[in-house]
Amino acid sequence: SAASGAPSDAVVKRVLSRSYVDSSAPEPFGLSIPAALRDSIRAVDPQLDDGWSRREWSAATARALDHLEGRWDAYAQRNDSGGAEAALTQALEALANVQEVPSWLYDASELAVERGQWRVLRAADRSVHQDGTVRSAFSTGLAGIVERRVGSLPESVRLLQDAVNDGVLPEPINDLFRLHLANARRNLGDYQSVSDEYIHLSSSSSGSVRWHAEYQLADLGYLAGDFASALDRSSPRSDASSREVERLRLHGHIHRYNADFRSATRSYREALEHADRCGGDGLRAKVETNLIETWQWSKPDQVLEEIGAVIERTERAKNALDLSKLAAVRVTLVGWASDGTDLDELVAVALGVIEDSGYQAAEVFVRMGECFAAIRHGDPQRAQRAANRVTTITDRLGVYRFCAVICGLWVGRDVASDWPLYQWLDEGARERWRAVAHGRPVS
Numbered sequence: 001s002a003a004s005g006a007p008s009d010a011v012v013k014r015v016l017s018r019s020y021v022d023s024s025a026p027e028p029f030g031l032s033i034p035a036a037l038r039d040s041i042r043a044v045d046p047q048l049d050d051g052w053s054r055r056e057w058s059a060a061t062a063r064a065l066d067h068l069e070g071r072w073d074a075y076a077q078r079n080d081s082g083g084a085e086a087a088l089t090q091a092l093e094a095l096a097n098v099q100e101v102p103s104w105l106y107d108a109s110e111l112a113v114e115r116g117q118w119r120v121l122r123a124a125d126r127s128v129h130q131d132g133t134v135r136s137a138f139s140t141g142l143a144g145i146v147e148r149r150v151g152s153l154p155e156s157v158r159l160l161q162d163a164v165n166d167g168v169l170p171e172p173i174n175d176l177f178r179l180h181l182a183n184a185r186r187n188l189g190d191y192q193s194v195s196d197e198y199i200h201l202s203s204s205s206s207g208s209v210r211w212h213a214e215y216q217l218a219d220l221g222y223l224a225g226d227f228a229s230a231l232d233r234s235s236p237r238s239d240a241s242s243r244e245v246e247r248l249r250l251h252g253h254i255h256r257y258n259a260d261f262r263s264a265t266r267s268y269r270e271a272l273e274h275a276d277r278c279g280g281d282g283l284r285a286k287v288e289t290n291l292i293e294t295w296q297w298s299k300p301d302q303v304l305e306e307i308g309a310v311i312e313r314t315e316r317a318k319n320a321l322d323l324s325k326l327a328a329v330r331v332t333l334v335g336w337a338s339d340g341t342d343l344d345e346l347v348a349v350a351l352g353v354i355e356d357s358g359y360q361a362a363e364v365f366v367r368m369g370e371c372f373a374a375i376r377h378g379d380p381q382r383a384q385r386a387a388n389r390v391t392t393i394t395d396r397l398g399v400y401r402f403c404a405v406i407c408g409l410w411v412g413r414d415v416a417s418d419w420p421l422y423q424w425l426d427e428g429a430r431e432r433w434r435a436v437a438h439g440r441p442v443s
Helices: 009-016 035-047 054-077 081-097 103-114 118-127 134-150 153-165 171-187 194-204 207-223 227-233 241-257 261-278 281-298 300-317 320-336 343-357 362-376 380-397 401-411 429-437
Strands: none
Touching: 054 081, 054 103, 081 103, 081 118, 081 134, 103 118, 103 134, 103 171, 103 241, 118 134, 134 153, 134 171, 134 320, 153 171, 171 194, 171 207, 194 207, 207 227, 207 241, 227 241, 241 261, 241 281, 241 401, 261 281, 281 300, 281 320, 300 320, 320 343, 320 362, 343 362, 362 380, 362 401, 362 429, 380 401, 401 429
């Protein structure tokens, strides 16, 4: 191509006139040829007498990456998320032809991670070869980050551990992968040991990684039931919309589990506005899931209207963790239905989704919904068994004990006597949760 700096203008013009060249392709180049044809040309080129050497391919790719850097920066400066995504996708696809990773790709990829642009980051998959190069370690780490959201948590841990263990990455990007390795281990249920990693990263790293490590420490406080402290710790606003999404989501979670569904909705709606500014489908899907989780207790009719579309968008974003949460919501909705005949099937489906993702804490949400549905349909024994299961899981994980307390309120059993940390934001939270169990949606 012209951007690669290789052939003469006359040769380029003749090629561009061919029928297989699509001149209506999106930026950053505005031109493309079918992927199968491109791959075929690349495969046979080494066999030709005048084919390019590996050095020539690498040099041409480096020139194209320089061109893409300028395009990506221009798009980013004018907040054109579509153009920036296209430029980054092209660059990540091209990594397979070079040994070194341009420094701008670290920053661009980190921003894509923050915005949940998983489909873009998937473009680096072809460079995952485990050959000990910086390029391979970088691509492997990106694959691990994406796998945490859209695939298997154990596989995410494996990929991120491989990337970090290679020991060849620049410290800032290595810290990014360490952060997400801790996140994946936490999602697998290892909440205790990851705290030390977050503390280390919050003091030793900088920029986005430091902010997210501090955010995760606040999140762990919330998961332990230290609601007021978690709110205080996450109150300072960020100048980055993607970080504001996460900060506001945490506030929404805290209000939601205090049965202050109006405040939770307000936080999530504001987060949704920031997600739209970022242009990341993954971020928006997460917030939409949180709204559905809130309204399952306060606006069940609205959830029934919207959950199908939210599941569809979440599947399109390939967010496995949120699909687990949405499967749990469908269990809760049985409690608002006229009968509970679907409860067994929906519980089984939800547990299957959780098993596929490895997201252990999601069973808490399923059993909580099962407890609620059993109470609403007059099955106190099943409600008690579900509440017991919530207690067992939260005791093992050391988090979400407030869910056990809520189920205890529903079945008339106090489970909080040996758990001194949790404290509701206001005294009315307990009564609001009791009202939910009596079929009175709370705003």
